Amino acid sequence: MTRSDAVLSPACSSATSDGVEDPRPVVTATRRITHRAEGIAAADRMVPEETPIALSYGGTTHAVMMASPADFEDFALGFSITEGIVAAAGEIESVEVQDLGAGIDIQIRLRDSANRRFEARRRRLAGPVGCGLCGIESIEEAMRSVDEVDASQLRLTPDDVTRAVRLLSGLQPMHRQTGAVHAAGFYLPGKGVVMAREDVGRHNALDKLAGALSRDGISGQGGAVVVTSRVSVEMVQKTAAIGGPFIIAVSAPTALAIRTAEAAGMTLIALVRGDDFDIFTHPDRVVTGGARHVA
Numbered sequence: 001m002t003r004s005d006a007v008l009s010p011a012c013s014s015a016t017s018d019g020v021e022d023p024r025p026v027v028t029a030t031r032r033i034t035h036r037a038e039g040i041a042a043a044d045r046m047v048p049e050e051t052p053i054a055l056s057y058g059g060t061t062h063a064v065m066m067a068s069p070a071d072f073e074d075f076a077l078g079f080s081i082t083e084g085i086v087a088a089a090g091e092i093e094s095v096e097v098q099d100l101g102a103g104i105d106i107q108i109r110l111r112d113s114a115n116r117r118f119e120a121r122r123r124r125l126a127g128p129v130g131c132g133l134c135g136i137e138s139i140e141e142a143m144r145s146v147d148e149v150d151a152s153q154l155r156l157t158p159d160d161v162t163r164a165v166r167l168l169s170g171l172q173p174m175h176r177q178t179g180a181v182h183a184a185g186f187y188l189p190g191k192g193v194v195m196a197r198e199d200v201g202r203h204n205a206l207d208k209l210a211g212a213l214s215r216d217g218i219s220g221q222g223g224a225v226v227v228t229s230r231v232s233v234e235m236v237q238k239t240a241a242i243g244g245p246f247i248i249a250v251s252a253p254t255a256l257a258i259r260t261a262e263a264a265g266m267t268l269i270a271l272v273r274g275d276d277f278d279i280f281t282h283p284d285r286v287v288t289g290g291a292r293h294v295a
Helices: 072-082 112-126 135-142 158-169 173-178 202-215 233-241 255-264
Strands: 006-008 025-036 039-048 051-057 060-067 092-099 104-110 182-188 192-199 224-227 246-249 267-273 276-279
Touching (some): 039 173, 051 072, 072 092, 158 192, 182 202, 233 246
Parallel strands (some): 246 267
Antiparallel strands (some): 182 224
16 A cells, blocks of 8 residues: 555644654555446445554553554543543653554553552452452443533533534544544534544544543533444443533433433433434433523
């Protein structure tokens, strides 16, 4: 593949932006054979790249995600926040992105207090070897308590809900080329979708959005997270971690996501199609008149 066959990630276009001097393509052209009613033909199609990305803390790999090779610093910061490793960007001392050829290693160095908490957490999750019950801690971690967002006074109108989804659809260049990536955006009443990130993984897109919001000093409490995917419990957990009182989705939620959003005081809106949508939790935040847009 030549460089002309690929679309490069603007977020990794230089060592300054994400520490990778030779940017990786996020979208690549591939040859295919199309079978259609009118016949068979050879044609090109743009497909998204998918790369193993390791998130390492203190030199030790914590997680490896299959993700789009872009927005690495946003990913590092957002994952750290939404997974409860840090409470704010200031608890991260440095982020170094290393291209290892087979994948990307993001080396994250935490400040002392955050690092002590993380090391204690890692020891707890490791569990006693051979006890037969080591999975208990991991299950508890997966079902961790969710930050409550019920104190938010933000209200949205039905027009806000449908406008948020409509605006996000115009901020998905990778999806327009491939039809194969997810997006997560942040909608502010009166301003529109002020930030959006795309990725082959829906969780990754939300993590990258969380990191971008944090780096720009935008509070999640004043707007709505908008996603193009279904709503799983992790999407609710990550939205709550940034203080978001709303999650708005194109697809359906899971039962656990609904229960978790209800307990957190989060308004979960899904199945947005044109002017139609369903509200699954805390419907009082969607108003047709009176007070609105109060964060």
